[in-house]
Amino acid sequence: MTVTLDHYLFLSAAVFAIGLFGALSRRGLVAVLLSIELMLNAVNITFVAFSRYLDVPGSDQVATAGQLSGQVFALFVIAVAAAEAAVALAIILAVYRTRRTTNIEDVNTMKW
């Protein structure tokens, strides 16, 4: 019963789908943000899993650089996700201050 790359990819796809469901079906701004964080984590799982399982031919040095690219990308995704969370929460606070609600269906000024 070996754990293969496919196991991680299927798990990641499941978490991504759950996150997509949450992002599109919740009413609260914060809940949508939480679901998007779930989706970003699902993507990170694939990055790290690929970097672990990928068989890079060549010398040891090349193998290391190729194998660790996935981990470096996961780090960048984490950095962007943190920036996104900070800005999104500031926007949520600003919306709440002006409109007294965080219900997405009430925030429709820019809706055509």
Added chain:
Amino acid sequence: MTEETWVAIAFWVLAAGLVASALAVVLLPRILHSALALVLAFVFVAGLYVILSAEFIAAVQVIVYVGAVTVLVLFAIMMTESSQVRGSNAPNRQAWLVAVVAAGLLALIVAVLSSATWNAGTRMPDTLAGTDIVAAIGRLMLSEFFVPFEVAAVLLLLAMIGAIVIARPD
């Protein structure tokens, strides 16, 4: 039992916990409980990184997500919504349609993955054994990924300033 069996057991436990806590995030009726379930999901993902021998990413995951992002989210919840109210995390009217779309996407991804072949074995190669992964990541970030690294630094600065400007009362 062999190491492989232990890894398999750890994977299935973490996978089940991750899926369960992810479902809890999107289905629990109170937004505060969703946020706490998300912490659990982050910890399970960190566990997955550990069995993928990416200990550094696991540590960053715990520090950034479980530490920083969670505190930000909890602050936002406390400062805005009546978080204990039932239905503070209510679904909208399209929930069933969205469930169909998400299930369809999952089916599509699974179908594509099932027919794909990767340049990867079914077993983890041992090329990383003995290398100092943290040092290697640091070298990669300052050589091959230097430009994205600097862009990320500027992005974090901009996000910080932007968050302060947006959230500041007039």
